[in-house]
Amino acid sequence: MKRFLKTFFILTLSFFVFLPVAGAGELAGGAPLSAKNAALAAASKDTLEQAVNYLKQNVPSLNTPADRRSGYAFLAGVLEQGGNFQEAMTFYVKAAAIAAGDAEGMEKKSSEQLVLDAVRCALSGGDWATAQNYLNSSVRNSTNPSIVSYIKLYEQWALLCKAQKADEISETIAMLKTYSSLDSMKAVHPQVLLTLWHITGEETYAARLKKEFPKSLEAAVVKGEIQVLPAPFWYFVPRKSDSIPEVAGVKNSENQEGNKVQPEKAGGKNGELPADEKILRQQLGLFREKGNAERLVSNLKQKGFEARITEEVRPSGTKYYLVVVDENKAGTMGNELRNAGFECYPLFE
The missing domain is CATH 3.30.70.1070 (Sporulation related repeat)
Known part of the structure; x- marks a missing residue:
């Protein structure tokens, strides 16, 4: 588990070295605890539960609003990586509500991005209603083209999440097909193509992913190099075709979940599991x-x-x-x- 936490930490704060961290709320010498050092301390814990508990205990008392904002966002990311979508969503929203900038040494994220992170977690957990509520918040007034692209994509994902039968998704498929050819939606073309491939079974979308976005995670999914992790969204989205796409060896659509991806073989070298799992x-x-x-x-x-x-x-x-x-x-x-x-x-x- 410590390997997972350090890997997650490296992905977000790779340019920092591990620093010794003192007790809760302060650094050695009595200096206030920053978001960066709270993240470092959490990454050094032996288990995900220990890391989450440490962050929950210390983030509320971080030095500045910016540190608390970034601390909550980091905590939400750890929870999301661990599959706790409901709680991750709550902390993304909490971070977005803090009127402050980004803490020194932490990932740069606008409040709009944090709201969309919360939407993604809601959809991952199969909660389309909450996702739509957040999409109808002030984020809808965004003038950022990338944010607008994700809003439009997540709106269609919410409709897919809500649908119960394959004949309820025809309009969504048509809209996603339109998005796949619009330059204004280019920021989310890999996600759009993967979604279309998943729900229609048409190999043309897999071919486009491999040709246009060969290094993307979405292309790796259709190649079978990595697989989607468990999340209700991918399990329950109705399929339009009887031809079920094969995702890293997964052939039964009702046995498949996921909105995040990772290598098919979990663990260390040759796929062995960490000793503490x-x-x-x-x-x-x-x-x-x-x-x-x-x-x-x-x-x-x-x-x-x-x-x-x-x-x-x-x-x-x-x-x-x-x-x-x-x-x-x-x-x-x-x-x-x-x-x-x-x-x-x-x-x-």
């Missing part, structure tokens, strides 16, 4: 309809796997049914499931 179970699907989950469980049991269903209620109030199989003592359950033709991803302790 333990797999508890493998998740094979997340469904709105219990009957679909029950059919997958029946299929798994026919192949000799002890599958079960767990329930989860999201902040939107929607109940989802998760199909899981407990990890075995040898730690080989994931490979056994994949060898039997089931796609899965690990849930850690």
Whole structure:
């Protein structure tokens, strides 16, 4: 877990070295704790939970409004990276509400960008209503072309998130196709093309990604080099085509989630897991309809796997049914499931 925290830290503050940090609220010598040093201290923690708790304890008492603003934004980023979209959204909004600039040594973000970060988290969690509420806030008055592009993209994502059936997304598909050819939307063309590929199954969008944006994360997804991480948005967006795009080996659309990407093999060299992370179970699907989950469980049991269903209620109030199989003592359950033709991803302790 410390490897993850340091990697996240390097992505945002790579030009700083690790500095010794004193106790809560101050640096060695009694100097007030800055956002930069709070981020450094959080990155040195052994677990994600420790890092989050440290930031929650110290960010409210940081030295200046700018430090608190950047501190909340950093905390939100850590939570989002950890898949805690609801809480991340809350802290992005809290950061956006602070009338201050960016703290020294921290990522530069406008309040409009922070609001859009909150929208992205709402959509990642499947909460289209909250996403639309934030999109209808003052951010809609932005004159920044990039911000306007993301607003238009997220509006269509919210409609996709809201849709229940494939025949409800025709207008959204038409709008995204229009966006994919507009120069004014070029800032989000990779995301638009990936979305179109995902919901239509048409390889023309994958081909455009690989040709026009070969080094983008979206292109890596369609090449199968990286995979999307679990998030309800990608699981539940209706598909227009029966031809399901293959994302890094994931072939069943109802078993796939994600709005962020990372290498398919988690961990260190050769994909091994960090020593302080333990797999508890493998998740094979997340469904709105219990009957679909029950059919997958029946299929798994026919192949000799002890599958079960767990329930989860999201902040939107929607109940989802998760199909899981407990990890075995040898730690080989994931490979056994994949060898039997089931796609899965690990849930850690």
